[in-house]
Amino acid sequence: MSCCVSPHEQRLLDKIEGKEDIYRASHPRVFKILETFDNVRPMIDIERAKYFTESMKETEGEMLCLRWAKAMKHVAENITVYIDDDNLICGRGGVKGRYGLLYPELDGDFLDIAVEDLPNRTESPFSITAEDAKVVVEEIAPYWKGKTYHEALNKSFPEEVHKLTYDDPDGLNSRFIVNETSSFRSSIQWVHDYEKILKRGFGGIKAEALEKIEALDPLSPIDNVEKKPFLEAIVIVCDAIITWARRHSELAAELAKKESDPVRKAELEKMAEICAHVPEHPARTFHEAVQSQWFTQMFSRIEQKTGTIVSNGRMDQYFYPYYQADVEAGILDDEQALELLECLWVGMAQFIDLYVSPTGGAFNEGYAHWEAVTIGGQTPEGRDATNELTYLFLKSKREFPLHYPDLAARIHSRSPERYLADVAETIKDGSGFPKLINDEEVVPLYVSKGATFAEAYDYAVSGCTEARMPNRDTYTSGGAYINFVAALEMVLHNGKMLKHGDEVLGLETGNPLEMNTWEEFWNAYEKQHHHFLKTAFYQQYVINNLRAKHFAQPMGSAMHDLCMKHCLDLHTPQIPEGINMGYFEHMGLGTLVDSLCAIKKLVFEDKKLTMKEVIEACDCNFEGKEDVRQLLMTAPCYGNDDEYADEVANKVDSLNVLYGQKYAKELGMHNDVRYVPFTSHVPFGKVVGATPNGRLAWTALSDGSSASHGADKNGPTAVLLSNYTSKNYGHRDRAARMLNIKFTPKCVEGEEGTDKLVSFIRTFCDLKLWHVQFNVINKDTLIAAQKDPEKYRNLIVRIAGYSAYFVDLSPDLQNDLIARTAHETV
Numbered sequence: 001m002s003c004c005v006s007p008h009e010q011r012l013l014d015k016i017e018g019k020e021d022i023y024r025a026s027h028p029r030v031f032k033i034l035e036t037f038d039n040v041r042p043m044i045d046i047e048r049a050k051y052f053t054e055s056m057k058e059t060e061g062e063m064l065c066l067r068w069a070k071a072m073k074h075v076a077e078n079i080t081v082y083i084d085d086d087n088l089i090c091g092r093g094g095v096k097g098r099y100g101l102l103y104p105e106l107d108g109d110f111l112d113i114a115v116e117d118l119p120n121r122t123e124s125p126f127s128i129t130a131e132d133a134k135v136v137v138e139e140i141a142p143y144w145k146g147k148t149y150h151e152a153l154n155k156s157f158p159e160e161v162h163k164l165t166y167d168d169p170d171g172l173n174s175r176f177i178v179n180e181t182s183s184f185r186s187s188i189q190w191v192h193d194y195e196k197i198l199k200r201g202f203g204g205i206k207a208e209a210l211e212k213i214e215a216l217d218p219l220s221p222i223d224n225v226e227k228k229p230f231l232e233a234i235v236i237v238c239d240a241i242i243t244w245a246r247r248h249s250e251l252a253a254e255l256a257k258k259e260s261d262p263v264r265k266a267e268l269e270k271m272a273e274i275c276a277h278v279p280e281h282p283a284r285t286f287h288e289a290v291q292s293q294w295f296t297q298m299f300s301r302i303e304q305k306t307g308t309i310v311s312n313g314r315m316d317q318y319f320y321p322y323y324q325a326d327v328e329a330g331i332l333d334d335e336q337a338l339e340l341l342e343c344l345w346v347g348m349a350q351f352i353d354l355y356v357s358p359t360g361g362a363f364n365e366g367y368a369h370w371e372a373v374t375i376g377g378q379t380p381e382g383r384d385a386t387n388e389l390t391y392l393f394l395k396s397k398r399e400f401p402l403h404y405p406d407l408a409a410r411i412h413s414r415s416p417e418r419y420l421a422d423v424a425e426t427i428k429d430g431s432g433f434p435k436l437i438n439d440e441e442v443v444p445l446y447v448s449k450g451a452t453f454a455e456a457y458d459y460a461v462s463g464c465t466e467a468r469m470p471n472r473d474t475y476t477s478g479g480a481y482i483n484f485v486a487a488l489e490m491v492l493h494n495g496k497m498l499k500h501g502d503e504v505l506g507l508e509t510g511n512p513l514e515m516n517t518w519e520e521f522w523n524a525y526e527k528q529h530h531h532f533l534k535t536a537f538y539q540q541y542v543i544n545n546l547r548a549k550h551f552a553q554p555m556g557s558a559m560h561d562l563c564m565k566h567c568l569d570l571h572t573p574q575i576p577e578g579i580n581m582g583y584f585e586h587m588g589l590g591t592l593v594d595s596l597c598a599i600k601k602l603v604f605e606d607k608k609l610t611m612k613e614v615i616e617a618c619d620c621n622f623e624g625k626e627d628v629r630q631l632l633m634t635a636p637c638y639g640n641d642d643e644y645a646d647e648v649a650n651k652v653d654s655l656n657v658l659y660g661q662k663y664a665k666e667l668g669m670h671n672d673v674r675y676v677p678f679t680s681h682v683p684f685g686k687v688v689g690a691t692p693n694g695r696l697a698w699t700a701l702s703d704g705s706s707a708s709h710g711a712d713k714n715g716p717t718a719v720l721l722s723n724y725t726s727k728n729y730g731h732r733d734r735a736a737r738m739l740n741i742k743f744t745p746k747c748v749e750g751e752e753g754t755d756k757l758v759s760f761i762r763t764f765c766d767l768k769l770w771h772v773q774f775n776v777i778n779k780d781t782l783i784a785a786q787k788d789p790e791k792y793r794n795l796i797v798r799i800a801g802y803s804a805y806f807v808d809l810s811p812d813l814q815n816d817l818i819a820r821t822a823h824e825t826v
Contacts, residue, residue, distance in 0.1 A: 176683055178532055188476060191313045206234070241295060242280045658731070682813050
């Protein structure tokens with residue numbers, strides 16, 4: 001292999017030259033399965049939507065949690081079950097191959113329009129048969145019109161909130177200014193307590209619910225009206241998933257009888273036996289544990305649309321006792337364990353998270369997925385948690401040829417050197433895994449918000465960069481994405497934006513040409529910033545009180561200790577003893593800070609430019625004003641460990657944390673600032689004209705807590721230090737920060753490169769930053785893939801808390817990745 005390409009690039013080049021993948025011979029089963037669906041456009045499966053709707057029609061007037069459970073039972077009894085050829089794990093929610101599910105409770109008001117658009121859209125298209133489209137238009141969508149959460153939310157916003165949120169009266173398209181995200185998923189990212197199912201089974205949870213029903217006070221109105229229907233829903237949903245598993249058992253037995261190959265016949269017979277036992281009963285072996293987890297995870301996906309897909313939790317912890325026991329008993333080795341896990345990975349890869357809404361699709365390009373598997377970290381007792389399975393997951397990530405599952409490695413100050421070296425080697429492989437989450441930031445923050453140390457030590461990564469504490473976290477509502485670069489544009493245009501002409505959208509903060517000092521300009525910006533936050537918090541108040549009327553989650557509730565204790569659905573706004581941790585999103589930090597620095601430095605301090613010159617240059621997108629643009633780009637920039645820029649960034653961040661500190665309690669939650677855009681920094685940039693940092697009109701904003709494109713010139717450690725300096729560590733009102741770092745393969749090659757990368761990770765840990773993820777790739781490879789996508793169909797890149805095929809991304813997002821600074825030294 002050449003020294004200047006990553007192992008992932010080399011595998012891709014070998015494929016282009018017609019060579020066989022170096023891992024095919026040692027992973028024959030999964031390669032064979034992958035060939036049946038990889039790079040095939042996903043199909044929409046309508047069965048979940050069809051049977052869910054049929055049941056909901058029959059149960060109107062009943063408690064929502066009970067209706068949802070009955071709908072899940074109807075789905076479980078009727079949805080087609082499949083067992084993929086060659087797979088050792090079964091349980092899927094739709095047609096064979098790659099598929100997506102419809103959730104009409106979310107999108108029913110415009111589902112009939114959307115199914116016609118999905119095959120033709122640029123971002124993450126889906127196919128649907130004409131027959132299925134007819135069922136959606138004539139049978140499913142009509143029932144939901146007038147009943148969806150999205151319609152109710154749209155009607156709940158007053159005009160001043162609506163105009164910053166939506167671009168049309170029906171609320172189908174976002175303004176990408178103060179963007180609500182709760183209407184295109186039933187819940188934000190989530191992690192179940194899978195260990196509970198492995199140890200107790202759904203039969204055990206059903207028995208608990210039946211005992212609680214028997215203990216209810218027959219004369220109590222609360223027990224009869226609220227608690228009894230909730231517990232009945234738990235019983236029904238437990239029966240539903242047990243029924244679904246048994247149907248797979250029966251299918252496996254039927255297929256075994258017809259199978260002529262004795263090896264496959266034995267596999268199917270074993271699958272039939274396993275599916276008859278789990279997830280109803282506790283798992284007895286590693287194979288049963290993996291199957292039970294997958295049934296639980298997959299049925300959860302059928303139950304509701306969780307934002308970023310329900311995550312897998314700490315797999316190296318809850319699977320380890322079964323792995324260890326089977327290895328000691330001589331019935332399992334690492335090769336067999338890897339094969340079972342990889343059968344799980346291909347199951348994940350076939351389920352595609354389908355976003356019907358145009359806004360949701362723009363947020364999640366390239367068939368985004370975040371079914372995070374968490375490894376490493378610490379035990380509830382605060383000891384290092386790495387074990388043999390931890391290293392097996394890392395090995396699988398280097399050898400498995402797809403970007404599934406999403407892998408998250410927890411790092412702490414005492415992480416073993418072997419673990420960090422293995423993490424570094426996996427990062428160097430070049431497919432973007434694993435992303436790193438820092439215990440030294442997450443654990444103290446969660447304790448400060450009410451968790452015990454044991455609960456905080458046991459957190460699992462969830463979704464893009466967030467974390468969850470199963471059985472203590474109780475918040476499920478999506479938060480606002482706020483385009484603060486748009487706020488700056490409104491200051492420069494007295495409440496208006498170029499895209500929207502003379503329409504006044506924000507506060508009229510005065511004529512910027514009449515602002516004589518930086519303090520005066522900053523005060524105007526602060527007013528606009530607070531107006532956006534006011535809008536976001538208004539949205540969140542309405543959202544928090546509206547969602548429980550439209551969504552229920554009996555299966556998720558069955559697995560949550562507090563829900564079972566208090567007989568409350570997980571979507572209940574306030575669950576006693578729960579911790580409600582939500583967020584609002586700061587979009588375009590680097591773009592905003594660099595623009596503010598340019599105005600402060602060049603207009604008010606050095607007086608090299610006038611405010612009029614800056615505004616005129618931005619308004620014409622710097623056409624004929626390149627000299628002004630170049631001068632603006634000489635200002636201090638965030639991401640360079642520059643005290644001037646980082647002080648401005650800290651001041652911006654303080655606006656967020658102080659507002660959250662003051663007003664989040666009115667929402668009954670922690671509404672903390674987060675810097676995690678997914679891919680939405682691209683569509684948010686499309687509504688903003690040219691900015692004073694030299695960014696051209698309608699192009700992507702900076703992503704997460706990363707520097708603006710090309711602005712980070714002092715190396716990757718300086719990016720870390722700017723992140724550190726810009727945070728307000730004296731306040732707890734903060735959540736995740738997403739940080740992208742791009743290295744050339746050359747700068748991390750060999751043992752020396754591994755050592756340097758480990759040191760970099762240690763620095764990240766010591767600075768108590770939340771998250772970091774890496775692309776290790778050559779710019780030439782990205783450019784070649786953009787020019788010849790068919791040759792580079794299998795090029796995997798890191799996007800925003802997930803990895804995807806580069807060629808599945810929009811040209812704008814491809815250009816965004818290409819433009820990121822590629823650091824040549826660590």
